[in-house]
Amino acid sequence: MAISSKIESFLQSSSLIRKMFEEGAKLKAIHGVQNVCDFSIGNPDVPPPPEFQKILEEESLNTDANIHGYMPNAGYLNVRSAIADYINKEQKSNLENKHVIMTTGAGGALNVILKSILNPGDEVLVSVPYFVEYKFYCDNHGGILKTVPCTDDFDIDVDQFEKSITDKCAAVIINSPNNPSGKIYPEKTLKKFAEVLRKKSSETGRTIYLISDEPYRKIVYDGVEVPGIFGIYSESMICTSYSKDLSLPGERIGWLAINPSAENCDKIINAAILCNRILGYVNAPALMQRVVGRLQGVKIDVNVYKRKRDALCGILDENGYDYFKPEGTFYLFVKSPDKNESAFVELLKQNLILTVPGSAFGVPGYFRISYCTDDSYIDKSAEGFKNAMNEFMSGISQ
Amino acid sequence: MAISSKIESFLQSSSLIRKMFEEGAKLKAIHGVQNVCDFSIGNPDVPPPPEFQKILEEESLNTDANIHGYMPNAGYLNVRSAIADYINKEQKSNLENKHVIMTTGAGGALNVILKSILNPGDEVLVSVPYFVEYKFYCDNHGGILKTVPCTDDFDIDVDQFEKSITDKCAAVIINSPNNPSGKIYPEKTLKKFAEVLRKKSSETGRTIYLISDEPYRKIVYDGVEVPGIFGIYSESMICTSYSKDLSLPGERIGWLAINPSAENCDKIINAAILCNRILGYVNAPALMQRVVGRLQGVKIDVNVYKRKRDALCGILDENGYDYFKPEGTFYLFVKSPDKNESAFVELLKQNLILTVPGSAFGVPGYFRISYCTDDSYIDKSAEGFKNAMNEFMSGISQ
Numbered sequence: 071m072a073i074s075s076k077i078e079s080f081l082q083s084s085s086l087i088r089k090m091f092e093e094g095a096k097l098k099a100i101h102g103v104q105n106v107c108d109f110s111i112g113n114p115d116v117p118p119p120p121e122f123q124k125i126l127e128e129e130s131l132n133t134d135a136n137i138h139g140y141m142p143n144a145g146y147l148n149v150r151s152a153i154a155d156y157i158n159k160e161q162k163s164n165l166e167n168k169h170v171i172m173t174t175g176a177g178g179a180l181n182v183i184l185k186s187i188l189n190p191g192d193e194v195l196v197s198v199p200y201f202v203e204y205k206f207y208c209d210n211h212g213g214i215l216k217t218v219p220c221t222d223d224f225d226i227d228v229d230q231f232e233k234s235i236t237d238k239c240a241a242v243i244i245n246s247p248n249n250p251s252g253k254i255y256p257e258k259t260l261k262k263f264a265e266v267l268r269k270k271s272s273e274t275g276r277t278i279y280l281i282s283d284e285p286y287r288k289i290v291y292d293g294v295e296v297p298g299i300f301g302i303y304s305e306s307m308i309c310t311s312y313s314k315d316l317s318l319p320g321e322r323i324g325w326l327a328i329n330p331s332a333e334n335c336d337k338i339i340n341a342a343i344l345c346n347r348i349l350g351y352v353n354a355p356a357l358m359q360r361v362v363g364r365l366q367g368v369k370i371d372v373n374v375y376k377r378k379r380d381a382l383c384g385i386l387d388e389n390g391y392d393y394f395k396p397e398g399t400f401y402l403f404v405k406s407p408d409k410n411e412s413a414f415v416e417l418l419k420q421n422l423i424l425t426v427p428g429s430a431f432g433v434p435g436y437f438r439i440s441y442c443t444d445d446s447y448i449d450k451s452a453e454g455f456k457n458a459m460n461e462f463m464s465g466i467s468q
Numbered sequence: 469m470a471i472s473s474k475i476e477s478f479l480q481s482s483s484l485i486r487k488m489f490e491e492g493a494k495l496k497a498i499h500g501v502q503n504v505c506d507f508s509i510g511n512p513d514v515p516p517p518p519e520f521q522k523i524l525e526e527e528s529l530n531t532d533a534n535i536h537g538y539m540p541n542a543g544y545l546n547v548r549s550a551i552a553d554y555i556n557k558e559q560k561s562n563l564e565n566k567h568v569i570m571t572t573g574a575g576g577a578l579n580v581i582l583k584s585i586l587n588p589g590d591e592v593l594v595s596v597p598y599f600v601e602y603k604f605y606c607d608n609h610g611g612i613l614k615t616v617p618c619t620d621d622f623d624i625d626v627d628q629f630e631k632s633i634t635d636k637c638a639a640v641i642i643n644s645p646n647n648p649s650g651k652i653y654p655e656k657t658l659k660k661f662a663e664v665l666r667k668k669s670s671e672t673g674r675t676i677y678l679i680s681d682e683p684y685r686k687i688v689y690d691g692v693e694v695p696g697i698f699g700i701y702s703e704s705m706i707c708t709s710y711s712k713d714l715s716l717p718g719e720r721i722g723w724l725a726i727n728p729s730a731e732n733c734d735k736i737i738n739a740a741i742l743c744n745r746i747l748g749y750v751n752a753p754a755l756m757q758r759v760v761g762r763l764q765g766v767k768i769d770v771n772v773y774k775r776k777r778d779a780l781c782g783i784l785d786e787n788g789y790d791y792f793k794p795e796g797t798f799y800l801f802v803k804s805p806d807k808n809e810s811a812f813v814e815l816l817k818q819n820l821i822l823t824v825p826g827s828a829f830g831v832p833g834y835f836r837i838s839y840c841t842d843d844s845y846i847d848k849s850a851e852g853f854k855n856a857m858n859e860f861m862s863g864i865s866q
Contacts, residue, residue, distance in 0.1 A: 072675065072731070072732035072735050072736070073584055073585055073732065073735055073736060073739040074583065074584060074585055074586055074587055074609075074739065075587055076587075077583065077584055077739045077742060077743060078735075078739070080742060080746070081735075081738055081739060081742055084742065111538075113534065113537050113538045114537060115533075115534070117531065117533065118536060123531060126528050127525075127528050127529065129528075130524050130525050130527075130528035131525065133515065133521060135513075135515065136511065136513070136718075138516055138715065138716045138717075138718050138719050139511050139512060139715070139716075139717055139718050140509075140511045140717045140718050141718055174572055174720070174748065174749060175748070175750060177748030177749070177750050178748045178749070180748060181747065181748035185472065185475065185608075186471055186472060186475055187471050187472055188472055189472055189473055189474075203745075203746065203748075206746035207746070207748060210583075210608075210746065210747060210748075211472075277470065317536065317537070318536045318537075319536075319537055319538045319750075320536050320537050320538050320539055320751060320753070320754030320755075321536050321753050321754050321755060322572070322749070322750060322751070322752075322753050322754075323753075333470070334470035334471065337470050337471055337476075337479075338470070338471060340479055341471040341472065341475045341476070341479060344475060344478060344479055344482065345475060347601075348478070348601065348604035348605070348608065349579065349608060349747070349748075350572065350573070350575030350576045350578060350579035350601075350605060350608075350747075351572060351575070351576070351720070351749070352573060352575050352717075352720060353718060353720065354720075355718070355719050355720050355721075355753045355756065356718030356719050356720075357718075357719060357755070357756075358753065358755075
C-alpha cells in the first residue's frame with residue numbers, strides 16, 4: 071500500500087492516455103513538431119483578447135494593502151456583483167452577488183458543487199458524449215457517474231433519462247456547447263428535460279439538481295444561442311470558467327452560480343462556500359478574479375475558430391467523412407469509417423494526425439478532433455485524412 | 469436532503485466560528501474598525517517584497533503564445549527546477565524537477581498528497597496544537613485525523629506518538645513552525661520521531677509517511693533554523709506555499725515536494741500529479757508559477773513580524789500573562805488565566821480584542837493571537853489585555 075488503492079487503479083487505467091501522449095511526443099521527435107497535426111488536446115491557441123492584456127497590466131500595478139491577500143472564500147464582492155449583473159443581462163435572471171462563488175476554474179466549480187450536494191452512493195447522470203473528468207469529480211465526493219445514451223444528433227435523449235433516473239439520483243450534468251460533439255442543446259429539449267426532472271423529483275421525493283457546465287458558452291457559431299438554464303429549471307447551477315472565452319486555462323479562474331429560485335438556495339450557497347474552503351482551494355486566485363471581473367462580456371474572436379472549423383469540415387467533406395457539424399466549442403466529433411475507432415485513430419496517427427477515440431467520451435465509433443490549433447496544421451492534415459480514408463477503404467476492398 | 473448530510477453537519481458545527489466573525493463585525497460597526505484589535509485571522513499585513521512587484525509587472529507583460537494556457541499538470545518544468553535547486557541548497561537534498569509539483573497553495577498540496585496515499589478508514593496523526601483544516605483535508609479523502617498530545621513546551625511528544633500509532637496509520641502531519649504555537653520542532657526531536665516512525669512502519673508492515681506542512685518556514689526569529697525533514701526521514705514530503713513568506717495568500721500558489729529517497733517515490737509523484745488533475749485543481753495558476761519561480765530565496769522583511777511579536781510579548785509580560793514565546797510564525801499562543809478559555813476570549817472581546825480559543829486547535833485553556841496586523845492595534849491592545857486580566861482577577865477574588 072504505497073499509495074491509495076483507488077488512485078493506483080486510476081493510474082493503471084489512465085496509462086493508455088499517457089501512452090497516447092508519449093507516442094505523440096515520439097512522433098513529433100521523429101518527424102518534427104511542425105509535421106505532426108496534434109488535434110488531441112483542448113489548449114486554446116487563440117491569444118487572450120487585447121482588453122485582457124491591458125487590464126492584467128493595470129491590475130498588476132495595484133499595490134494596495136492586502137491586494138494579494140485573502141478575501142472572503144467566495145471571492146471579491148465587487149467581482150461577484152459584476153458577474154451576477156452579466157448573468158442577469160444574459161439570462162434575464164435576478165442574481166445578487168451572493169449567488170456567485172468565484173472558483174478555481176470550472177473544474178473547481180464542479181468539485182465544489184458536487185461535494186456540496188452528494189451523499190455516499192448518490193448517482194449523477196450525464197448524457198454521452200461527456201467530458202471524462204466528470205467521472206473522477208463525482209467519485210471524489212462519493213458519487214457515481216452514470217451515462218445516458220444521446221439521440222442520433224447528439225441531443226439529450228429525455229426519454230432515456232426518464233427511464234434512467236432512480237431515487238439514487240442527486241443530480242444531472244449537462245455540458246452545452248458539448249465537448250466533444252459541439253452540440254448546443256436546444257431550448258425545446260431543455261424544457262422537456264426540466265419537465266422530466268421535476269416529475270422525477272416529485273416521484274423520488276428528492277430534489278434532482280441540474281448542473282450546467284458551460285465553459286464553451288461563448289464559443290458558438292452561425293448565430294446559434296445557448297439557452298439560459300436558470301429560467302427553465304429552478305433547481306439549477308452553472309459552472310464555468312474563462313479558460314476558453316478569454317483563453318486563460320492555465321490561470322484557473324471561473325465561477326459557480328446558484329439559481330436564486332432554488333428552494334434551498336441559501337443552504338447550497340453556504341455549503342459551496344464551505345466546500346470551496348475545505349477542498350483546499352480556499353479562494354479563486356486573487357489577481358485573476360480582479361481581472362476577469364472587469365472583462366464581463368469580453369471574449370476572444372470566435373471567427374478564428376469558425377474559420378478553422380469550416381476549413382476542417384471542408385477537408386472532411388472532400389474525403390467522405392461523416393461528422394456532426396459543431397454549433398460551438400472547438401471540437402469536431404467524427405464518425406470513424408472503421409467501427410473499431412481505435413484502429414482508425416491508429417491509422418490517422420500513422421498519417422501524423424493525433425485525435426482522441428470516442429470511447430474516451432462514452433461514444434465508441436467516433437473520434438474527436440480538437441481544432442484550437444494553428445491553421446497550418448489544419449491545412450497539413452488534408453493529406454493525412456485523405457490517405458487514412460484511402461488506406462482504410464483499400465483495406466476493406468481487399 | 470437539500471445538500472450533503474456531512475456538509476450540513478459541518479455547517480452546523482462551523483456556525484460557532486461564523487458567529488464569532490459576525491460578532492467581531494458587529495463590534496467594529498459599533499466601535500469603529502480602528503478601535504477593535506482583530507487578532508483572529510492570519511491574513512498577512514506585511515506587503516509582498518519589492519522584488520515580487522517588479523517580477524509580477526514583468527511577467528504580466530509577457531504575451532508569448534500560450535503563456536496563460538495549460539502547462540503539464542505538475543507545473544512548468546523550469547519553475548520546478550528552480551524550486552528543486554532551492555530546496556537542495558536549503559536541505560542538502562538531491563531533488564530533480566520531477567520531485568516538485570506546483571499546487572494551489574499549501575491547502576492544495578495537502579489535499580493532493582492525502583488523496584494520493586489514503587485508503588478509506590486510514591488514520592493520519594497530528595500533534596496538538598494543530599491547524600483545524602487538517603481534519604477536513606483528511607476527511608475529504610476518506611481519512612481520519614487523530615490528535616496526539618504535545619509536551620509542555622509544545623514539542624512533539626514522541627512517546628505519545630509511539631503509543632498512538634496503529635496499523636491504520638498511513639501518515640503523520642507536522643507543522644513547524646507551528647500554527648498556533650509558533651514552536652519550531654528541534655532536529656533532536658525530529659530524529660527521535662523518525663526513529664519511531666521507522667520502527668512503527670516495520671512493526672505495522674506499512675509505510676508511515678511524514679507530511680511536513682511548512683508555510684511558515686521562513687517566518688522565524690532569533691536565528692533559529694527549521695531543520696530540513698528530507699535528510700531525517702526518507703518517507704517524507706513537504707507541502708508549502710508562498711502565502712506567508714511572500715504575503716500572497718489570495719493567489720493560491722505553493723508546491724508539494726516528494727523525498728527522492730522515498731521507496732515508492734515515482735509512484736507517489738504519478739499519483740500526486742493525477743490527483744492534482746482530478747481534484748479539479750488541474751494545475752497551479754500559471755502566471756503566479758512563473759513569478760514565484762523567479763523569487764526563490766526572496767521573502768518579506770521578517771523583522772516587521774519580530775517587532776510585533778516583541779511588542780505583544782512586552783504587553784503580555786506587563787500584565788501577568790503566561791505564554792509560549794514564538795520562535796516563528798505570526799501567532800502567539802497564550803495561556804488563558806481562566807481555565808474556561810472561551811469565557812476569557814469573551815472577556816477580551818468585551819475589551820475589543822478578538823482572539824481564537826485554543827479548543828479550535830485541540831488545546832483548551834489557551835487562546836491564539838494572530839499578530840500579522842497593524843502596529844496600531846498592538847499598541848491599542850495593551851489596555852484591553854490589562855483590563856481583561858484585572859476584571860478576571862477581581863472576579864476570582866470576589
